[in-house]
Amino acid sequence: MNWKKVTKSIINVVCIISIICILIVCMLNEYVISSTKKQFFKEDQIYEQIDCILVLGAGVKEGKPTPMLKDRLDKAIELYQKGYADKIIMSGDHGREDYDEVNVMKKYAIEKGVPSSAIFMDHAGFSTYDSIYRAKEIFEVKKMFVVTQEYHLYRALFIAKFLELDAIGVPTQYKPNKCQSYRDFRELLARNKDLLKSLTKPPSTYLGKTIPVTGDGNITND
Numbered sequence: 001m002n003w004k005k006v007t008k009s010i011i012n013v014v015c016i017i018s019i020i021c022i023l024i025v026c027m028l029n030e031y032v033i034s035s036t037k038k039q040f041f042k043e044d045q046i047y048e049q050i051d052c053i054l055v056l057g058a059g060v061k062e063g064k065p066t067p068m069l070k071d072r073l074d075k076a077i078e079l080y081q082k083g084y085a086d087k088i089i090m091s092g093d094h095g096r097e098d099y100d101e102v103n104v105m106k107k108y109a110i111e112k113g114v115p116s117s118a119i120f121m122d123h124a125g126f127s128t129y130d131s132i133y134r135a136k137e138i139f140e141v142k143k144m145f146v147v148t149q150e151y152h153l154y155r156a157l158f159i160a161k162f163l164e165l166d167a168i169g170v171p172t173q174y175k176p177n178k179c180q181s182y183r184d185f186r187e188l189l190a191r192n193k194d195l196l197k198s199l200t201k202p203p204s205t206y207l208g209k210t211i212p213v214t215g216d217g218n219i220t221n222d
Contacts (some may be wrong), residue, residue, distance in 0.1 A: 025192050032191045036157040041145065041170040050085040050168075052120070052213045053145045056131055056156065057092020057101040065108055068149065071172040073105060076147045077112045079170065087118055087213050089139060091125030094222075101125075103222070120217040124206040128152070128190075129197050132159045132167075133204040139213040142166060149174045151184060155191045162198035 055076045058069035065073055076088055088109060092101030102121040109119055120139060125131035135141040143166040146156045150171035160167035211219060 025188065028192050028195055029188050032158045032195055033154045036154045036161065036169070039157045039161070039167060039169050040153070041168050047084060047145075047168065049143055050145060051141045051143050052087040052089050052135075052139070053079050053085045053147060053170075054089045054091060054131065054135055054141070054167075055105060056128060056146070056148045056152070057090070057105065057125055058148075060099075060101050060104040063104060065104055068174060069101075069105070070108070071149070071174050072147050073108050073112075075170055075172045076145075077109055077114060079145055079147070080109075080114055080118070085145060087120065087217065088114065089120045089122055089135060089141075089144075089213065091122035091131035091134070093126055094121075094123035095126060116221075117216045117218055120211065120213060121220040121222075123220070123222070124204070126205055128156050129159055129194055130204045130206075132156060132163060132165065134207070136163055136165050137204065137207060137210075139211055141213055144168070145170050147172060151187055155187065155194050158191070159194055159198050163201065 053076045055072050058072060059066040060069065079085065080088055090102045090105035090109070092105060094100045094102050102123055102125070106116070106119045106121055110116055122131060122134055122138070124134060132146075135144060144160075146153065146160065146167050147170045148156060153169040153171050157167055157169045
């Protein structure tokens with residue numbers, strides 16, 4: 001047996017498979033982006049019967065929102081103050097006592113003038129998929145604004161569409177930094193992962209009793 005030829009053949013096969021996988025990932029990524037562009041917020045459009053504004057968590061540090069999360073919160077507060085919706089859901093990670101995104105998010109909005117009763121906290125928004133899924137199943141949302149950075153918004157809107165939620169994406173103002181290339185690569189993979197999840201629709205990590213967003217947000221206080 002000619003081991004050199006065998007080795008070369010194996011390498012060729014591996015290269016071909018790798019190229020095919022990369023092409024599939026890129027094509028699915030483009031599909032997620034192109035299929036959600038029309039769902040972006042337009043200033044000149046009238047939006048009716050919006051149940052809430054969903055803010056996706058993006059990390060806190062020393063009891064304060066990160067710059068990325070602050071951008072999301074500021075945009076959500078702006079939408080609330082302009083009367084686009086009268087309820088806000090702060091969805092983030094509160095899976096342990098020493099890390100709490102949602103209370104920081106709510107505190108920030110209250111300090112900006114949003115009443116506590118208008119702010120719901122989703123303590124189990126551990127991922128984009130969880131946040132969208134729970135908005136529908138726990139908070140009984142039918143139509144909402146989703147607030148996050150543009151690169152992240154395509155995936156959130158795609159998930160909402162497949163979960164049969166009427167979602168309008170509102171991109172935030174954000175200046176990319178030196179970490180953006182890493183975020184873009186990570187997001188490319190995440191879009192493919194969540195595309196598969198959106199098709200299979202597995203339950204969120206945690207569920208529980210329903211908390212209609214039409215009620216008082218203080219019921220979610222801890």
